[in-house]
Amino acid sequence: MNWGIQFPMVTFSPGVIAAVFLAILLVFGTFSAVMLYLWRQYQVGAVSGLVTRIYFTGSGILIFLMAAAGLVLSL
Amino acid sequence: MIELHRDEHVIGLYRRHWLVMVQQAVPLLLLMAFPFLALFYITFPQVSGIVPFTVFAISGWALFLWMTFFGLWTGYYLDVLVLTNERIIDIEQHTFFHREISECRLEQIQDVTVESHGLFAHFFRYGNLNIQTAGESLKFSVNFLPNPEKVKHELSRLHLEMAHRTHTVEEEGVPA
Numbered sequence: 001m002n003w004g005i006q007f008p009m010v011t012f013s014p015g016v017i018a019a020v021f022l023a024i025l026l027v028f029g030t031f032s033a034v035m036l037y038l039w040r041q042y043q044v045g046a047v048s049g050l051v052t053r054i055y056f057t058g059s060g061i062l063i064f065l066m067a068a069a070g071l072v073l074s075l
Numbered sequence: 076m077i078e079l080h081r082d083e084h085v086i087g088l089y090r091r092h093w094l095v096m097v098q099q100a101v102p103l104l105l106l107m108a109f110p111f112l113a114l115f116y117i118t119f120p121q122v123s124g125i126v127p128f129t130v131f132a133i134s135g136w137a138l139f140l141w142m143t144f145f146g147l148w149t150g151y152y153l154d155v156l157v158l159t160n161e162r163i164i165d166i167e168q169h170t171f172f173h174r175e176i177s178e179c180r181l182e183q184i185q186d187v188t189v190e191s192h193g194l195f196a197h198f199f200r201y202g203n204l205n206i207q208t209a210g211e212s213l214k215f216s217v218n219f220l221p222n223p224e225k226v227k228h229e230l231s232r233l234h235l236e237m238a239h240r241t242h243t244v245e246e247e248g249v250p251a
Contacts, residue, residue: 017131024135031142034171035149042153042166042174055145062138069131073124 014074021070028059077157077164086233089156089226091219092201099147103140110136146171156204156217158226160233163206165215177215181237183208187230189223206230 032055039052079085110133153168164178184206191202202223206215220226 020135021131024138028138028142031146035145038149038153038168038171042168051148055141058141059138062134062141065134066131066138069127069134072127073131 017070017073021066024066025063028063032056032059077166079159080161083159083161085157085159087158087226087229089158089217089220091151091154091217092199092221094195094199094201095219096148096151099151100144103144103147107137107140156215156220156226158229158233161237163215163230165217179206179208179215181230181234182241184230184234185209187227189227191223 035055036052114129149171150168153166153174155166157164157166160181162178162180163184164176167175169175186205186207188205188207189202190205191197196202199221201219201221204215204217204220204223204226208214217223
C-alpha cells in the first residue's frame, strides 16, 4: 500500500553532506571515547573484548555505508 | 575499580535482570523499523541522488540508535551490587558522569527484604532487594535483581559467619 505522501524536493549539496558526515563522526568519536574510558576505568569483572568488537564492527559498517552514500551524492 | 581490603575477596557480582536491558532495547528496535516503514508509505520524488541520500540518512539514524543502545548497556553493566566476605558495595551509574557508590559492612546489616511484584517478576524470577543497615539508617535498594532470594540467603550466611567470627575474636580476647 502506498499512501502517496510526497517527499519535499531537495537538492543534495556535497558541502552540506560532508559537514553533516563530519559532525556525526565527531559526535561518534567523542561518545565512543567516553564510553571506552568508562568501560576501562570502572569495569567490575571484565568488559568482554567481544562487546568492544561488536560495538566497533557495527559502527564501522554504518559509517562505511554513510561515507559511501555521501561519496556517491557528492559525485 | 574497587579497592579490596587485605583478606577480602569478592563473593558475587549482581546486576539487574537481563529483561531490563531487553525492555530498553525494544523501543530502539521499533525506532529502527520506522525509516523502513516510511520507505513503504512515502513516495519519494524521482530526483537523482535520492537512493544514496536515503542510505545516508538511514545509516545515520541506525548509528544514533546503535550508540544509544551501547550507552544504555554501559549504564546496565556498570550498575552493580558487589558482595564480598566483609561488605556490600552498591555502585549506581546514573549517567555517564554521575556515579554513586555506597557500602556497608556485613555486621551493620539489620534487615534484608525481598519483594517480587507481578507476573513477569515471578515468571522470570527477579525482584527488589532492600537492605536495612544500622547506624545512619542507610538503606540499599537493588531493583530487578535476578534470584533475589538466593542473594538474601547468601547475605544471611555471610552475616552469620561475620557475627560468629567477631564473637570468637571477642571470646579469645586481644593478647596484651
